[in-house]
Amino acid sequence: MVDLFPNLDPVGQAFAATLFTWLLTAAGAALVFFTSSVKGKLLDSMLGFAAGVMIAASFWSLLAPGIQMAETMGMSPWLTAVIGFLSGGVFMRLADRLLPHLHPGLAMSQSEGIKTSWRRSTLLVLAITLHNIPEGLAVGVAFGAAAAGLPEATLGGAVALALGIGLQNFPEGTAVALPLRREGLGPGKSFFLGQLSGMVEPVAGVLGAAVVIHMRSILPFALCFAAGAMIFVVVEELIPESQSRPEHIDAVTLATMVGFAVMMALDVGLG
Secondary structure, X not given: OOOOOOOOOHHHHHHXXXXXXHXXXXXXXXXXXXXXXXXXXXXXHHHHHHHHHXXXXXXXXXXXXXXXXXXXXXXXXXXXXXXHHHHHXXXXXXXXXXXXXXXXXXXXXXXXXXXXXXXHHHHHHHHHHHHHHHHHHHHHHHHHHHHOOOOOOOHHHHHHHHHHHHHHHHHHHHHHHHHHHHOOOOHHHHHHHHHHOOOHHHHHXXXXXXXXXXXXXXXXXXXXXXXXXXXXXXXXXXXXXXXXXXXXXXXXXXXXXXXXXXXXXXXXHHO
16 A cells, blocks of 8 residues: 555545545445355354454554553653543444444344434444444544654554455445345445445544644544544444354354454554
8 A cells, every 4th residue: 555655645645545445345245246145154253353353453553552652752651541542432432322323133123323214224324334433533543643753653554554444344344235135125225335334434534644643742642542432343333243143152253363363463564
């Protein structure tokens, strides 16, 4: 990604990176053109892999650099990390309470957020869209942090984060599109709605990069904030959904560990 876009400014790089993550969401959603279902064990393992990637990215790409950066900038490392991390979780909790959405596999009566008369398909897409916001934000903040010139945040690390988020977006696109297909929507509409959930990532990525570039002093907080928001998504959505079938828990656990190891290797190798 760095070689392909060497002349882009940090905001442009964040936009290009999050376009990549969106495209992998679309690739996962495109499975509806070939099948209307995926074996439960495979889908659960894919979601477990995504959870492992996000957990590793939250520490290696966001929390650890944020803590080191806070120390370099003369801030309290532990206080910055705690406030930023918890603020990210609180932000996602508030968004979860306010935005109408419905998790796959649940009845309409179990929809969350402000009650509306919106269609089930709209609420399903909004559930994943809500959880894609911190992913795009994390990538944008990482590229903005790399542009600050501090040794704790590198362009290679930002690229590694974008690659990891992209990898875990594939099963998320599948997890949105296939339930829509099973509910009677055509493959074209199921694909469109599935990839639509990832369109928020370029918006969040550009916003995150632009904010930290112009407000360098909040960089450590912003990195920890993005980590907290991502962990909220993992614990609130990905892990419960991936382990909803007890007979698959062993496979899902191994897939989660593999996802963590892949993201760790990407970050350590490129960062």
